[in-house]
Amino acid sequence: MNRLVRRYRGLPLRSRLALLVTVAVALAVAAVAVTCWFVVRNAQLDSLDDALSSKRPKPGEVIQQIDIDAVAGNAKCLREIPGRDNPDLYNQTIQVVAKNGTNCVVLGRQAIDVTDADTAVARRDQRETYHDTTAANGEKYRVYTYPLDEYPELRLAVSVARPLSEVDDTLDNLALILLFVAGIGVLGAGAAGLWVARTGLRPVDRLTGAVEHVARTEDLSLRIPVEGDDEIARLSESFNSMTASLASSRDLQQQLIADAGHELRTPLTSLRTNIELLARSEETGRAIPPDDRKALLASVTAQMTELAALIGDLQELSRPDSGTAGDKVQVLALHDLTRTAIERARLRGPELTITADLAPWYVRAEPPALERAVVNILDNAVKFSPPHGTVDVRLDRGHLTVRDHGPGIPADELPHVFDRFWRSPTARSLPGSGLGLSIVARTVQQCGGEVALRAAEGGGTEASVRLPGAPTPPPETPAP
Structure with a gap:
């Protein structure tokens, strides 16, 4: 059995479908054929029983052939009757049965075996009976036995029998016809099942070919025509959708690499130029003036800092999107984290005034990632604020807003502010990699929140972050 199962599983899908259809149709045809055979058999037997009961001889025709004064009710034939040599058209046999099982053939060529059912009718224990029995030559007969009520004292019964070959021959012919028709039906079902399997799996073949083409050529532009709304269409x-997503992901990856290369080229070129100047000064022995040397070293330091920040941003963006279900996720006090970020922002813009109105709010997030996102928002506000300007920070029920009073962002540039490496034309002279707001958007989305940037009333820009709350952590127990 296990071997058959393994062989079946090793067949192609269309062969398995065709085999299943063939087996299902074969079982259905077999069930119908067997049912038809039994229905016809029962109908034939009922018809034969009706014919036997309608051929009951008259009582006088039976009594005149036997000795009425038979001792102990034994039925004895008086003489050989012409019917023995000239049976009727239906090869019918009529015999008289006594209660002790003796019998006398009244019509027919041979005696029929007497059964217990026949003697029970002769004794009046049973009214009548239909049953099968065998003749002396081994031929099967259908028998109808009824009591001879005209002479109840004799306790006799009359059995009328006809050969079962009348039914069996018809059933044998019917069985051959059903077998032939069933065979044709099974073969037709197998051919139809194979055709249906090929037709039904044609879209799957196209899909398989498309997958193999993509795997072989990495051509993600391939699309399969969608027909209908069935499972194959879905x-x-x-x-x-998968190939479109993969193509978009690959395009974004290539764009990220191209943008990263472009952003890295500028500080690297500047570093190379400055280092070559310093190296040439050492090689030629011509000292660079102290002020110029100091400016070169400051430029090298600034470019190294910019490279380090850019590489850190790229590493942050390259991390997989783990959402808020990772092991590093904690319940954080957003108000405390924002207050710490404000202190760092004051160090970068000491001439600015930063106001803070922070209501307690707890969120679930990775501490370094969320802190970096808040710091990036504040850094942007500090970077674009005018000298001695003001930055307003407010946290209320998970809604964090950071508003500066700088030049603002044009309306046509707002849709691009969260794109990687995108920088406003007016801000390209300022330090930065163009990845800060991308990191902010990614972190906020991982926390299940929303982030937006819009023009503030009265000038400037307002950054808005909404984060879902988390259960307040229990207070820590002081150590004894």
């Missing part, structure tokens, strides 16, 4: 739509 599978095709899913495949098209």
